[in-house]
Amino acid sequence: MATTPPTRRATWFSRHRGVPLFSVLGIRIVADYSWFLIVALIAATLTLGWFPTELPGRGTFQYLLLGVITAFFFFASVLVHELSHSVVAVLSGIPVRRITLFLFGGVAEITKEPSDPRTELKVALAGPATSAILAGLFWSIVVLMGDGTGRPGLQLAFFYLAFANTALLIFNLLPGLPLDGGRVLRAIVWAATKNIRRATYVASMAGKAIAGLLVILGLVAILSGGNVIAGLWFIFIALFLRHAADTSYRQVLIKEALGAVRVMDVMSPDVVTVPPSISLAELVDVYFLHHHFICYPVVDGTRPLGVISIRDVKHVPRERWPETSVADAMTRLSPDTTLRSDEGIPAAMEKMAASGLGRLPVIDGDRLVGIVTRRDIMNHIQIRTDLRR
Ligand SMILES: [Zn+2]
Numbered sequence: 067m068a069t070t071p072p073t074r075r076a077t078w079f080s081r082h083r084g085v086p087l088f089s090v091l092g093i094r095i096v097a098d099y100s101w102f103l104i105v106a107l108i109a110a111t112l113t114l115g116w117f118p119t120e121l122p123g124r125g126t127f128q129y130l131l132l133g134v135i136t137a138f139f140f141f142a143s144v145l146v147h148e149l150s151h152s153v154v155a156v157l158s159g160i161p162v163r164r165i166t167l168f169l170f171g172g173v174a175e176i177t178k179e180p181s182d183p184r185t186e187l188k189v190a191l192a193g194p195a196t197s198a199i200l201a202g203l204f205w206s207i208v209v210l211m212g213d214g215t216g217r218p219g220l221q222l223a224f225f226y227l228a229f230a231n232t233a234l235l236i237f238n239l240l241p242g243l244p245l246d247g248g249r250v251l252r253a254i255v256w257a258a259t260k261n262i263r264r265a266t267y268v269a270s271m272a273g274k275a276i277a278g279l280l281v282i283l284g285l286v287a288i289l290s291g292g293n294v295i296a297g298l299w300f301i302f303i304a305l306f307l308r309h310a311a312d313t314s315y316r317q318v319l320i321k322e323a324l325g326a327v328r329v330m331d332v333m334s335p336d337v338v339t340v341p342p343s344i345s346l347a348e349l350v351d352v353y354f355l356h357h358h359f360i361c362y363p364v365v366d367g368t369r370p371l372g373v374i375s376i377r378d379v380k381h382v383p384r385e386r387w388p389e390t391s392v393a394d395a396m397t398r399l400s401p402d403t404t405l406r407s408d409e410g411i412p413a414a415m416e417k418m419a420a421s422g423l424g425r426l427p428v429i430d431g432d433r434l435v436g437i438v439t440r441r442d443i444m445n446h447i448q449i450r451t452d453l454r455r
Contacts, residue, residue: 084166093152096143098168109137112226120222128219136223140230141167143200147234148172150196151189151246158185159411161420174181179321183257183265190249242273244310265316273311280304323414323450329414330407331444333428333436339365342372342393346379349392354379363427363434364396370427370434372396373403404429405438411446412439 084098093356113133118124145167152162152174165174180186204229211221212333230397248269254266284300340362342352353362354376361375374396382390397403403421405428417426418440428436 067082084168087167090149091153091156093156093174094161094164096164096166097165100169101167104169105137105141108140109133112136116226117219117222121218124219132219132223133363139227140221143197143227143231144172144234146200147193147238148174148193154192155180155189158188160185160189163422172302183253186249186256187253190246190253193246194235194238197231197238201228201231201235204231210273215405230278240276241269242271242276242307242311243269243314244273244307246274247278247334248311262316263322266315270311270315273314274308277304277308277311280307289305293320320447320451324411324447327411327446328407329405329411329428329438330436330441331406332411332437333405334442335436337363337427337434337437339363339434340374340392341369342366342391342396346382346387346390346392346395349374350379350387359425361423361425363437364392365434368433370399370404370429372398373423373425373427399427399429403427406430407435411443417441 067447084096084101087097088096110133113129117129117132129375145165148165148167152165155162155174158180160180165172180189199305205226207224208221208228211224238245240252241251243252243266250263252262252269253274254265255268256262259265268444279305280300284297286306287297287300319365338357340349340352341363344352345353349362354360361373363370364372364374371393374392378395378397379387382395402417403423403426405417405426407428409431414426418424426438427434428438431440
């Protein structure tokens with residue numbers, strides 16, 4: 067449904083909860099717990115309500131089979147929509163780390179904002195284009211199956227999928243953030259004004275207006291004695307959209323406020339470092355349990371070699387800690403996991419998001435000069451926004 071920049075702290079669902087499903091093209095597909103709820107709900111609605119109403123007189127097992135298969139292909143359609151955004155992003159040089167499926171669809175964790183309106187437009191349109199192709203495909207099958215006398219159950223399933231993909235297409239094209247249509251609107255205003263802040267503001271206000279309309283529709287449905295569940299659902303989705311629209315704009319403001327801030331302004335210069343030769347047992351006793359940091363740069367003399375975190379240590383069985391050295395277990399340094407002191411904060415945040423590391427060493431030339439944590443950056447943002455008020 068929507069794409070999200072890395073720094074957005076998900077609020078309605080957590081990025082850290084969930085079940086990893088599989089990987090495609092280096093993109094991890096993760097299902098948030100809320101997603102299983104909606105899958106079960108749709109499968110149950112199809113099995114107990116829709117199929118028995120549309121196709122009366124069949125056995126329970128047939129309804130269950132049709133319900134589960136149709137729900138599966140519906141969620142596969144949502145995933146393919148989301149993947150198409152990600153594939154176009156990757157082809158445009160924007161890394162995508164993972165896609166999280168959750169209650170309202172899917173969110174691709176695109177680790178960088180598109181750098182120009184054209185890229186934004188391409189990434190935004192990929193999803194609706196895919197949904198349009200899927201809808202077209204399913205409608206064609208429905209038509210080709212003729213009057214459905216042969217296999218009415220299957221034809222109904224295809225009809226549902228055609229309808230659902232069309233609905234997905236139309237909803238996503240509504241022109242407000244965080245929907246794809248909102249991204250399209252933002253790209254157009256961005257191209258016209260050359261101002262991403264203004265473009266985001268316009269698209270985010272449009273998103274809030276759409277959320278407002280959905281609330282009204284939901285209330286009308288409930289108060290007119292119509293479908294109460296559908297009404298509540300509209301209001302629920304509207305609240306989510308409103309929040310996401312707000313967040314998108316705040317993100318751009320933060321990025322602007324941080325534009326002039328460098329890594330050297332937020333880093334801690336006093337770093338507790340670890341020599342590569344000590345054992346993991348010693349590392350745990352002397353460093354983890356003493357200093358209470360969860361991650362240390364590994365430095366040989368003055369030369370930084372890597373970082374060692376609790377995560378690295380846990381990969382080694384406990385009985386091998388005494389004979390395994392820090393050098394054997396550490397993560398080696400790469401340009402993706404180190405910062406330069408003159409680098410900007412948005413770039414640092416992008417590296418943290420892409421690597422999944424919350425603490426990155428700062429290296430100038432071949433010397434370790436400090437360390438930056440996600441908390442350092444958040445505190446800095448907090449102070450800046452407080453001072454602005
Ligand atoms: Zn989309």
